[in-house]
Amino acid sequence: MKIKFLLYCSLLFAGAALYTGCYYDKASLVYPNGSDCDTTGIQLSTDLNSIMQTSCFSCHSAANASSFGGGYNLENYNTVKSLATSGTLMSAITQDGNASPMPQGGSKLSDCNINKFSAWINSGTPNN
Numbered sequence: 001m002k003i004k005f006l007l008y009c010s011l012l013f014a015g016a017a018l019y020t021g022c023y024y025d026k027a028s029l030v031y032p033n034g035s036d037c038d039t040t041g042i043q044l045s046t047d048l049n050s051i052m053q054t055s056c057f058s059c060h061s062a063a064n065a066s067s068f069g070g071g072y073n074l075e076n077y078n079t080v081k082s083l084a085t086s087g088t089l090m091s092a093i094t095q096d097g098n099a100s101p102m103p104q105g106g107s108k109l110s111d112c113n114i115n116k117f118s119a120w121i122n123s124g125t126p127n128n
């Protein structure tokens, strides 16, 4: 009887340890927006340009804008700034229906990358 009780207790303990272990490992599920998404000090020249290099410059670079990007050269700070301050840029990448959804023909940017654009816009669209 005593042995059974001890066995039961140790199973319970092991179960609890396993459960909490899994819980902490899956923080990304508990916080789906990514506690690991760093949106502090976002720079246009590094953070945002590297996202646009992957998803936008194939159409919106200086070289490609007139043929593929509707004339919008997103390598140009003033163009990015004016699209950002009018709200068009965020509407395009969040695909909220108020602008053409971007990237055209591609899959939507990750929440983390979208948050980086909005953090940069909220910091006043600096040329940084």
Ligand code: HEC
Residues within 6 Å of the ligand: 052, 055, 056, 057, 058, 059, 060, 068, 069, 070, 071, 072, 083, 088, 089, 092, 093, 098, 099, 100, 102, 103, 104, 105, 106, 109
């Ligand atoms: C395959 C080509 C292509 C890619 C890739 C692409 N775009 Fe575009 N984009 C266009 C074209 C063409 C237009 C102009 C026609 C239109 O508005 O649909 C446009 C228009 C826009 C506009 C203006 C939308 C409006 O309604 O006025 C924004 C902002 C924009 N793009 C941002 C982006 C961003 C940011 C990315 C990357 C995340 C991106 N685009 C990727 C082709 C592309």
